[in-house]
Amino acid sequence: MFKTKYLACMLGLGAMLAGPAFAQAPGVTDDSIKIGIFGPMTGSAALFGKAVFGVEAVYKDVNDHGGINGRKIDIVREDTGCDPTRGTAAVKKLISQSQVFAINGGLCSGVVMAVKEEVAKAGVPFVIIGAASSAISDPMMPNLFHPVATTSNVAKTMIDFAMTREGTKKIAVVSHSDDWGKSNRDPAVDHLKEAYGLDPVLDLTMERGSSDATPQILKIRNADADFVVLMMYPAEVAIFLRDAYKYGLKVPVLAPQSISLKDTRERVGNDAAVENLYVFYPYAHPTDSPEMEKWGKLINKYYPDERVESFSYLGMSGALAVVEALKAAGPDLTRQKFMDALNDLRDFDSGISSAPITFTPEDHAGIKGGAMATLDDGKVTVMKKWQDK
Known part of the structure; x- marks a missing residue:
């Protein structure tokens, strides 16, 4: 009797001691890795959600080629509508209910800032x-x-x-007054002052939801600006360009990476109105080049009805970096091993982004560099210095 109880006790203790050695990381099984994805699939910012399809296409392609170290990627997607409250609920669901291994998400900065505390607390990559x-x-x-x-x-x-255009002295800035607008406007104004000793000739606001840019256009025209820097969302950029054309303002307009040339042209409905638009371009090649078209075809392989746009490619380099780190982390996958592998990533060239990705334990802003792009005779032209059309 005593021996039986003793043996059972020792077996139980052995199981307890051995258990953690065989325990899987959250979201990991013998044949799967669960990755949570979130983005604005609906609402006024749904254009940004196109990037989600690009990310998912990368993971589905990995699965079709056998997965990673014997495991396939199980995708769990949540829609945030670009709303911080919905985004917080989505992330809590991914962490607590879906119990994902990692999250690859976020296209609206306000949403990401709202969920950072939750993500930090959970320790999820x-x-x-x-x-x-x-x-x-x-x-x-x-x-x-x-x-x-x-x-x-x-x-x-x-x-x-x-500033690469000779004689540039007067730069007008128009931005949203929200946190997103300030996060774009402030570094532009600071860099103009610190690098070139200039203040904006005008520093204006145009709120989200605006339907008329006439006041801003008239002020810019009267100031005789050399360039206009717009730090605004797609709808308001289109309205600004529409009204700029209406009032004959032919100043070059620069916009951030949240703006797609072709989408803006369609929103405005007038090719001439976007002739002077230049946007930050995060890619190594024009979207209609063979180098980029192969990635567009990959998206359409899994989402045949999806119209591929500039935004469609935005998260693909990051997804490829995730895949690279998962491979490097090895078959005994843990969150810490995965993050260690990301921290070891150096000059990772996906062939998509305009600059390679490098992470270090001290710096997780992985991209340094970029270019500008414009439409020239309807084709995307990428440049790093001003060129007259």
Whole structure:
């Protein structure tokens, strides 16, 4: 009797001691890795949600080629509508209910900023899809990785581009007054002052939801600006360009990576109105080039009815970096091993982004650099210095 109880006790103790050695990380089974994805699939910012399909296409392609270290990626998607409250609920659901291994999400900076505390508390690895605010990764958060150009990097690129045109002295800035607008406007104004000793000739606001840019257009025209820097969302940029054309304002207009040339042209409905539009371009090649078209075909392989746009590619480099880190982490996958592998990523060239991705334990803003793009005879032209059309 005593021996039986003793043996049972020892077996139970042995199981307890052995249990953790065989325990899987959250979201990991012998044949799957659960990754949570969130973005604005509906609502006024649904254009940004196109990037989600690009990310998912990368993971589905990995699965079709056998997965990673014997495991396939199980995708769990949540829609945020670009709303911080919905975004917080979505992330809590991914962490607590879906119990994902990692999250690859976020296209609206306001949503990402709202969920950072929840993600930090849970310790879940979080790789951004496309949200750009510098405040997302500065100060650095150990489990958050930012494989897209930040607003600081974008702003500097835009200002430097304007200043490559000889004689540039007067730059007008128009931005939203919300946190997103400020996170784009502030580094642009600061860089203009610090690098070139200039203040904006005008520093104006145009709120989200505006339907008329006449007051801003008339002020810019009277100020005789050399360039206009717009730090606004797609709908308001289109309204600004429509009204600029209406009032004969032919000044070059620069916009951040949240703006798609072709989408803006369609919103405005007038090719001539977007002739002077230049946008920050996060890619290495024009979207209609063979190098980019292969990625568009990959998206359409899994989403045949999806219309591929510039935004469709935005998170694909980050997803490929996730895949690279999962491979490097090895078959005994843990969150810490995955994050260690991301921290070891150096000059990772996906062939998509305009600059390679590098993470270090001290810096999780992975992209440094970029270019500008414009439509020239209907084709996307990429440039790093001003060129007369």
